[in-house]
Amino acid sequence: MNQHDVIILGAGASGLWAALTAAKRGRKVLVVDHARKAGRKILIAGGGKCNFTNIDLSPANYHCKNAHFCKSALARFTPWHMVEYLSLHDISWEEREHSQLFCTHSAADVTEALYNDCLEHNVHFLFSEQITDVQKKGELFDVGLTDSQHFAPSLIVALGGSAWPQAGATDAGYKLARQFGHKIIPTFPALVPLMMPSNWKLKNLSGIALPVTIRCNNKQFTENMLFTHKGISGPVVLQISAHWKKGDAIEIDLLPSASLTDILEEAGSKPLLKNVLSRKFPERLAAALIPKELREKQIAQLSKKDMQVLHSSIHAFTVTPTGTEGMKKAEATGGGVDTSSVSSKTMESKLCSGLYLTGEVLDVLGDLGGFNLHWAWASGNAAGEVV
Structure with missing residues (x-):
């Protein structure tokens, strides 16, 4: 029960997409989150309508110390991949100004579709869990939770950034990355009044x-x-x-x-x-x-x-x-894990084999308008394809 192919820390956008992508490949996946349910930030994105992508998306919409880092993941996961996913689940969407795409009904439609798809592909979730310790012992990651211990050769850190702490955001992802030798580009509240x-x-x-x-x-x-x-x-x-x-x-x-x-x-x-x-x-x-x-x-x-x-x-x-107005009012976090030590193709750490970092925990900041949520999908997809 406690041995997995992949352990994913974080049930947000990148974690859910990575979980589904890996599970479709037959991987045994565990997702851990301290929240009571999946996708809390997705649920409040776009005023509750989930600005899930942008048709005019390009690498130029992203800001990173390494200007080329996001190109590979974005090339392999386009806005039309998300449109196709929503269409398959009969989730209606609309285009608004500046080529932004929103759900017409509710962001909950997206989180429910992702969560249910994960369950159908036998992804196991543990909610309301605190991560007490993470170590790598030999070829396996040893993840300690409040009441249990879990092991896997692949670990995806999808814990997000510090923005929106009222939605459960913390700096846990940065601390974990630092533990494995990664440098953190100083973080700051972005897309903020x-x-x-x-x-x-x-x-x-x-x-x-x-x-x-x-x-x-x-x-x-x-x-x-x-x-x-x-x-x-x-x-x-x-x-x-x-x-x-x-x-x-x-x-x-x-x-x-x-x-x-x-x-x-x-x-x-x-x-x-x-x-x-x-x-x-x-x-x-x-x-x-x-x-x-x-x-x-x-x-x-x-x-x-x-x-x-x-x-x-x-x-x-x-x-x-x-x-x-600080992290409480910021829609995204600037800075994060230095991407020079992360593979742009797979999101795998160059410092620790089997460790992957996705989404907002990385030093990748998108413009306003669906770009940050798309980066979560795209980076989660990149890791999910290889773990």
Whole structure:
């Protein structure tokens, strides 16, 4: 009962896919998780609708110290593999903006399909289990749990990253990888809201949302931004957060689809500046953007210097965030196990034969939009094909 071909630590996206792939090959698989059921992060992904992949996926959507690492796994497991899997299980899906694919009903449809498929292929699950010790003795891994001991020649670490601790995320995967000699690239909360100084010019605008372009470190994204009590959030902020480092300034174009100069020229010379901009922005935002001394000026009264100030405020608003909202609000973890010591084809450790690392525990960070969940499927698939 305690001897297996493969032990998988973690019943998340990469662990489940690795388990199913290995079990289909006739492997005897055990999956261990400290949660009470499988796929907790899958269930809350995409607002509960599971943004399971992205049609426009490419290696360029991933950030890793080794830029080539994710290419092999992604080439062998495409978005259409996931579409086919959902279709086989009659799970309806839809394409949303930016080529994102979501379940139309519930993320639970995906977790239930994966879990039930695993059971059909005789995968054994142990939930609500704490891992007390992991050793390699000869050719076998010895995994100690609270009340039992298990052995296998192959061990897959699919324990995820530190983001979303409220969903059970921990740093256990990094500790285990380090135990076997792996270096950990410093981790950080990614795809996360940014916090602003208490005295920044655009405070007290919580609830206002609008499309903007944000630039930082030679990267830029255009999408909706939401003002919050602590700073800014929304898709565009989550995207840029993956490229922001503490101390960096960000530049926000609050009117990316139009030119302030053109708007003022079209308005004519007589209207007041505040009235013209109030038609382009929510009233509270317009008031915060316009310097007090310019609010009652007509367009014709604006000097060249006034125009430069307005242009900087609207098209190049620059601010230095004080930080992020941390792992509790992060949708993914940046950093992780250094991939230079992991096979890009099989996810096997180069330092310890039989040890595999998949999913978010690795130093592979995807953009917002289904890319991180797809990496979980693809890396789990790569390991499941060979264990």
